[in-house]
Amino acid sequence: MKAICFYFQIHQPFRLKRYRFFDIGNDHYYYDDFANDDIITRIAQRSYIPAAESLLRMIEESKGKFRCALSITGVALEQCEQYVPEFIDLLKKLADTGKVEFLAETYAHSLSSLTDPEEFAAQVALHDKKIYELFGQKPKVLRNTELIYCDDMAPQILAMGYKGCITDGAKHILGWKSPNYVYSAATAPKLKLLLKNSKLSDDISFRFSNTEWDAYPLTADKYIDWIAATPPEEQIVNLFMNLETFGALQARESGIFQFLEALPRFAAEKGIDFWTPTEAVTKLKAVGELSVMHPISWADEARDTSAWLGNQLQNEAFNKLYSVAERVRLCDDRRLKQDWNYLQASDHFFYMSTKRRADGEVHSHFSPYDTPFQAFTNYMNVLADFIVRVEEQYPLSIENEELNALLTTIRNQAREIETLNKEVTSMRLNIEHFNEEHALREKPKAKKSRKKSDTVKD
Numbered sequence: 001m002k003a004i005c006f007y008f009q010i011h012q013p014f015r016l017k018r019y020r021f022f023d024i025g026n027d028h029y030y031y032d033d034f035a036n037d038d039i040i041t042r043i044a045q046r047s048y049i050p051a052a053e054s055l056l057r058m059i060e061e062s063k064g065k066f067r068c069a070l071s072i073t074g075v076a077l078e079q080c081e082q083y084v085p086e087f088i089d090l091l092k093k094l095a096d097t098g099k100v101e102f103l104a105e106t107y108a109h110s111l112s113s114l115t116d117p118e119e120f121a122a123q124v125a126l127h128d129k130k131i132y133e134l135f136g137q138k139p140k141v142l143r144n145t146e147l148i149y150c151d152d153m154a155p156q157i158l159a160m161g162y163k164g165c166i167t168d169g170a171k172h173i174l175g176w177k178s179p180n181y182v183y184s185a186a187t188a189p190k191l192k193l194l195l196k197n198s199k200l201s202d203d204i205s206f207r208f209s210n211t212e213w214d215a216y217p218l219t220a221d222k223y224i225d226w227i228a229a230t231p232p233e234e235q236i237v238n239l240f241m242n243l244e245t246f247g248a249l250q251a252r253e254s255g256i257f258q259f260l261e262a263l264p265r266f267a268a269e270k271g272i273d274f275w276t277p278t279e280a281v282t283k284l285k286a287v288g289e290l291s292v293m294h295p296i297s298w299a300d301e302a303r304d305t306s307a308w309l310g311n312q313l314q315n316e317a318f319n320k321l322y323s324v325a326e327r328v329r330l331c332d333d334r335r336l337k338q339d340w341n342y343l344q345a346s347d348h349f350f351y352m353s354t355k356r357r358a359d360g361e362v363h364s365h366f367s368p369y370d371t372p373f374q375a376f377t378n379y380m381n382v383l384a385d386f387i388v389r390v391e392e393q394y395p396l397s398i399e400n401e402e403l404n405a406l407l408t409t410i411r412n413q414a415r416e417i418e419t420l421n422k423e424v425t426s427m428r429l430n431i432e433h434f435n436e437e438h439a440l441r442e443k444p445k446a447k448k449s450r451k452k453s454d455t456v457k458d
Contacts, residue, residue, distance in 0.1 A: 003236055003273040004227065004263075005194060005280050006068035007143070007166060008243040010048065011109050012040050012076045013345040015368055019378055024385045030339065035368065037083050040076075044084040047247035052090040054246070054261050059099045062264040067099045067274045070243070071143045074107030074127050075345060077134065088134065095135035101276035102131045104139035104162060110344035111308055113144055113153055114295060115322050121160060122329065123344075141166065141277040145346055147196065147240070147298040148305065151291055154185035162191070164281035166240065169195035170296045170303040177290075180234035184286035192281040193290055196240040196298060200226065205241045209254035217255075220262035228270040236280050240298070300355070308349040313376040317383065318349060324387055327394040336393070339386055343379075351375035 017032040058066040070091070072080075080087050094100040106112060106123040107130065113120040128139055141164040142157050149167035157165050169179030179195035203223070207213045215222070227237050242249065250256040267274065275283070299307040309315055321343060328340045351367040352375045369375040 001235065001271070001273060002227070002230070002232070003275040003280065004267065005236055005238045005275050005277055007103065007238070007240045007277065008051075008068065008070050008245075009143075009241070010070065010072035010076050010243050012036075012043070012073075012079055013109065013347040014075055014079070014342040015039070016348070016378060016382055019381045019385075021381055024381060025388055028335075028385060028389065030382045030385075031342070032368075036079060040079045040083050043244060043248055044080070044087050046252075047244050048087050049084075049090060050252070050257060051243050051246040051260075052087065052094060054257050055094060055100070056090070056097070058261055058264050059094075059097050061261075062268070062274075064097070064099050065268065065274060066264040067101075067276050067279070069101040069103055069141075069277050070094070071103040071105050073105060073109040074130050075109060075342060077130060092135060095137060099276075101141070101278055102135055102137045102139055103141050103143040103166070103277065104128055104131075105143045106145050106344075108341040108344040109145050109346055110341075111145060111148070111305075111318065111346050111349065112322075112344065113148060114305065114309070115318070116325050117156055119322075119325050119329070121156070123341075124160065126341075140164070141194075141281065146307075148295055149193075149292055149297075150295040151185065151187040151293055154188035154191050158185070158188040158191040164192040164194060164277060166194040166238070166277060167196070167292070168240075168296055168298040168303055169198055169238075172303070173290070173292055173296060178231075178234055180230060180237050181287045182236060182281060182284040183288060183290035186289045186291035189286075189289060192286055194236070194238050194277055194280055195290075197238050198298075200237060201239045201241050204239070204256075204259075205245045205249060208245075208250045208256060208259070218259065220259050221266045223259075224263065224266040224270055224272065227267075227272060235284055236275070238280075307353060307355075308346050311352070311354050311372075313352045313354070313372060314349045317352065317376060317379055320380070320383055320387075324390045327390050331390070331393050333393065336386075336389060343383065343386060348375070348379050352379070 015032045015035050016030050017035075019027070019030055055066075055068060072091070077088070095102065104124055105127055106120065107127040108123060110119070110123055112123055124142065132138055140162060142160075142162045143166045144153070147167045149165060154165070165185070174195070179197045181195075183193040183195065185191040185193055200223075203215070203218060207215070208218050210216060230237065246256050246260060264274065295305050296303050297305055297307065309318055328336065331337070347366075351369055352372045354372050367375060369378065
């Protein structure tokens with residue numbers, strides 16, 4: 001039996017407004033509300049909503065045999081709730097079918113897994129909470145930002161309670177091996193890995209409407225034939241892509257939606273099933289361990305983290321941001337915490353890339369800035385103001401250990417005061433209760449005294 005595992009990513013960052021040096025210390029609102037509203041609304045109408053409607057039809061027409069997974073970041077969910085709530089309603093309908101799995105990931109689409117395990121865990125926990133609140137699901141499989149993964153992360157992911165993790169089937173990691181198997185993590189063998197089949201995924205994402213492609217036009221029956229022709233022992237074909245593929249990267253006029261909706265029918269003819277990631281890692285045994293010594297991702301030709309941390313600009317911004325991570329975690333300021341999430345989005349570092357040729361074209365296509373240096377300058381101005389606000393609460397002149405000790409003392413004192421207040425309240429209630437009982441006992445005595453007094457008078 002062969003199965004297809006579809007996973008679709010949904011992410012949009014909170015884009016920053018033009019923020020100048022003279023705004024530092026004077027303006028604490030960093031976001032381009034008009035651009036954020038315009039972009040999420042336009043993409044939702046063109047791609048997200050019709051794609052979700054297609055998935056609902058596919059589930060219904062296949063009588064539940066079609067299944068897939070969605071991974072939507074917390075920051076994207078916030079924007080959808082604010083600007084396109086009708087899309088949230090569609091996602092809830094997909095969740096209610098029981099055939100769509102929501103994956104775990106970092107709330108902010110952050111790079112925290114590369115530098116701060118505590119922040120990474122906090123981000124994923126926050127995202128899980130959001131998914132449960134909206135869709136009633138507790139994610140069982142993790143999809144890290146941009147499919148970033150390495151051996152060092154596996155033990156933590158397993159300890160966080162996930163059965164599996166999905167990442168890229170990078171050629172320099174697999175070598176002669178096929179991505180069409182379930183593998184186990186070398187450093188945490190109980191954690192199963194699902195690997196993206198890049199060739200078959202990219203045939204849809206990037207080559208579908210390319211008239212110069214030798215396989216053009218791509219039809220659903222031809223595509224399913226390719227999958228059916230893979231060796232019979234290769235039981236799982238992982239097709240991972242952005243949901244924007246449908247209607248945005250590949251225009252509606254290309255026939256992309258008709259192609260998608262026809263897949264279940266031709267798959268059924270070939271005896272090919274559709275599984276969610278949790279079904280895949282539950283039903284299939286790992287064929288062996290896979291070691292990934294250095295972080296990989298699904299971005300750019302290199303399939304590493306250079307898309308976000310490949311030059312001095314990116315690393316300077318990245319290190320500056322996470323230099324205050326511990327202090328931000330200690331604070332209770334809701335607005336500061338919100339900005340911290342929004343500023344962690346990997347997109348901000350992606351815009352600073354100085355890559356050339358094909359990879360560089362991809363970066364510039366998605367960037368709202370004219371140059372990488374402009375993206376860096378704007379972000380660093382915002383970050384400077386943000387750090388000033390953090391320092392107002394927790395001065396950088398105080399070492400982290402000393403700050404932790406002071407905050408622990410303050411919190412212990414607060415708890416002690418709270419305990420004493422409870423004791424005082426309890427004692428007051430006891431006194432009031434005692435007074436009430438004493439008053440009740442005194443009333444009969446007073447009545448007897450009055451009766452004796454009346455008898456003496458008679």
